[in-house]
Amino acid sequence: MQELKTEPTPAEIRAQKPYEAWGLSQREYDYISQKLIGRLPNYTETGLFAVMWSEHCSYKDSKPILRKFWNDGSRVIQGPGEGAGVLDIGDDQAVVFKAESHNHPSFVEPFEGAATGVGGIIRDIFSMGAKPIASLDSLRFGELDKPKNRYLLTECVAGIAAYGNCIGIPTVGGEIGFDAVYDGNPLVNVMCVGLMDQADLKRGRATGTGNSIIYVGAKTGRDGIHGATFASNEFSDEKAADRSAVQVGDPFMEKLLTDACLEIIHDHSEILMGIQDMGAAGLVSSSAEMASKAKSGVTMNLDLVPQREPGMSAYEIMLSESQERMLLCVKKGEEQTVLDIFARYDLDAVVVGHVTDERQYRLYQHGKLVTDVPVTSLVDDVVERKQPSKKPARLENVQSAQTPIVQQPAETLKALLAQPTIASKRAVFKQYDSQVQANTAVTPGSDAAVVRVRHTKKALAMTTDCNARYIYLDPYVGGQIAVSEAARNIVASGGIPIGITDCLNFGSPNDPESYWELDQSVQGIAQACERFDTPVISGNVSMYNETDGHSIYPTPMIGMVGLIEDVAQITTQSFKTAGDAVYLVGTTGDDFAGSELQKLRGQITPIGQLNFNLDAEAANQRLVQQAIRQGLLQSAHDLSEGGLGVALAEALFEYQLGFEGKTALTNSQLFSETQSRFIVSVQPKDQAEFEALAGKQAVLLGRTTDQDVVQLVTADGQLTASSSELKATFGGALGCLMK
Amino acid sequence: MKFAVVSFPGSNCDEDLYYAITDDLHEDATIVPHTTTDLTEFDVILIPGGFSYGDYLRGGAIAKFAPVMAAVKAFAQAGKPVLGICNGFQILTEAGLLPGTLQHNRQMRFICEPEPLLVENSQTMFTAAFQDQQQITLPIAHGEGNYYCDDATLAKLRDRHQIAFTYQHNPNGSVSDIAGITNEAGNVLGMMPHPERAVEAIQGGTDGLLVFKSLLQAHLRTV
Amino acid sequence: MFLAQVHVTYKPSILDPQAVAIKNAMHRLDFDQVTAVRQGKYFEITVDAPTSDDAEKQIEAICDQLLANPNMETYRYEVKELANQ
């Protein structure tokens, strides 16, 4: 083994311990040197281990918990472990989806951070052989009274729009929540959904001794390499100020990359042995994982890797997170076919190595062997850590939430509709091209987005959800609620929930309370998933979401996809015509723990106990599903933040209707956030049939009118408001706050 | 009737147009690459939306040099119909086949929304299936759709009835609310709204189909 | 080797939405003394031309054909020789 002169020798590394700054512990370093490779790793190897053994790549802290997820189910073709999960949707077709977080990069550089987040998850989808057909973005920011948060929101949204619009994948949904806990730690989670013929399924495998490893896409630069190595200016005389780890997205190149890879998958499947994107830890993680999964080895010559800057070290080439790059494994002798296709798309494609049968990971640079370690030591031998776990003190002896007194329900409703978490997100989503590909049947703004599957009767419903205020109060029940709310959105849109992906955004795993929250919410999610038959087929973990010792609320974002068997069953949340009967499905209690009303009334940090019953949830979802199938519903809308009052108002806006009715609920209960509820509208001719089907699960609330008035008599008062005024409040609030 | 959909690197509405013609108009369509040099076998050329060459520099600025553009120009000069939608409109102005230019939207943001339009001239081969002053709704989706031309050009556009569509509530700052114009001869139309996204009820409306039906009617009259 | 520095700016008669947005943003940040903002694109182009004249000719052609849209933009450029390395 020869070392580059400027790099510290293995002995110097052992003495100076640069790996600690790269996140590799002393124990791990000793274990790697003594047990796994039997010698001291050189500089490049140490860097590879540091990044491959990071939580981000290895899931060493979260794996013991992630195993508790439920990944079975008759539709599962590919569960966690590949670029994305795959579910059977009939007709030999499959849906592919995954979500990923880009929280920290989006805080540092919001436009490019969010844009490259979109680009990254798209590569995971088409690397499976699927055409990306939709994306969704789940965002959290601090409150908008701070200019910094307005800036982050504006720039993140612009970045998502710039990338998604240019590449031509409709951004059809998502969510945005605001809370001071996200100050200094915004969340940017992006989910992408793809559609494929099952025959096209590809996996990230480097199989077949002698087969070629082909690098394709953008040139490798010094982007996104671990900050620590950046600060130590040892390989460059450039001023630090001239260097930047920020990755700039190139959606144009990614469009070419998508089209070219899908062309190869469709037309030359037999010579393409495996394909994977270069995501976190770029070239090393993609190549080592492909070899690990295929139980093979790889040898690569780094001089052949297309490079953007002169003088890059092996360490830098391997760890670079330059965007828009893919790694392919192609049958020996057939390389030219693949290279020709990429050439037609004007993309750089180079054979950089080949598959070996020794299960060694070998890298050459400038004619020297710079890395020679077992593939398993990089990927499979990572030592899992079960972290200490402790229930947070705040969750002992919890008091119940107080029921707020509501004297003027119309004022309360207006105030809630103006809360940025509740208000219309149109100011954001109108910047997204939600209709490109011409398949979007339900654009942003309803419960779930719906994208039809061209040339079939089918459609896919999709949503992202998580109420982190609930998770904070009870991660287990909150986890169940997150999945249930997502399912409710799918069901209200006419779909059957078929699976989920997730982004687990948490604090530090070294904090026992954070770790406990992660564990509990995963168990809650798992239980709800099993109940709804929605396996977890992919996901992503983002930990260390904290600034100055303050962690965010645990925020396990759930991305769910549902199948609509017949486009005739697509249902939206809006009431359609005057004179329809409006029913409330589900019972309402005094549930104000973590509610938006609680926050509005000054209880910024949520308090109280959650109240939730999975059986009731399932029963109410079944009712709505059945009623839609029987063609009885004109609209269906799930109740979430802000309760009945907010849901009722939202259903009126699209067709500018009014409402008149009476309820046994109290003024305050209009804003209770009891789970498992829907409001639905039914034509007069269908009322009897609907009531017979619903029995006690639904009560009549009133009727839609063509007047500009919402009037609801309650047990202790009356809500009266102009529906156009409510609409103006709801529609204008976010745009105003963003200015 | 044979439609060519010209696909540039970065075009992303080419398939949408293809399906609008084949699935909804039930006519023949072919997606032809930007390297094609002969388009004489086709009856209509469609230039799709998207971000040709990333729209880096300016929308359409790089696409105008693609090899296919000479054939597009020859096709237009022969009086045959050329329709540019969104990025296609930008390409046609950059290539000099239509006057004026498309600037950044007034608010400097991308806008995707259904937009109410007025048909200003129903005498063209792209609009004959509409009535004059008919109110229609088509989706827009663009960041650079703010039509600009100088006063003299605008006067000419008016005199020669080259304004085909206008916005009812100007969304982007376009001069004179212009959403679509033709060339002087009337055989080249550029428009920012997307008719191919409004050809089936499930997409939210079918007003766009009439643009393609107009072309079909005009063609049937000539054969 | 020659280096061309090219500035492409809007014609004065054209209202540039981007410049307007930037000026408004400056005023929001209380830079009230800013009375006008113009905005344009800047390119540095290295050309391996035999003579300065030749480099200028190429840059002129590139500006005319590609970098500026004559409907709304004008350009100016300077070409200087780079020291041999």
Next chain:
Amino acid sequence: MFLAQVHVTYKPSILDPQAVAIKNAMHRLDFDQVTAVRQGKYFEITVDAPTSDDAEKQIEAICDQLLANPNMETYRYEVKELANQ
């Protein structure tokens, strides 16, 4: 009255996809002698400041806060006094 001419460009290590696309377009147009393209933004800002020093201070602040993104860009500027009109 002072006029500031501001150039904002990417740091050299940052990938600039736009410049790459523009360079490729030049090559397709047979300007093969173009060996490098960098691309940036150019601003002309008129400031009604009492002194040149004061104008510079404002321009510097505007660049830091608004025109340049310190994560990826650097800027340079020149301020000159405008003849009174």
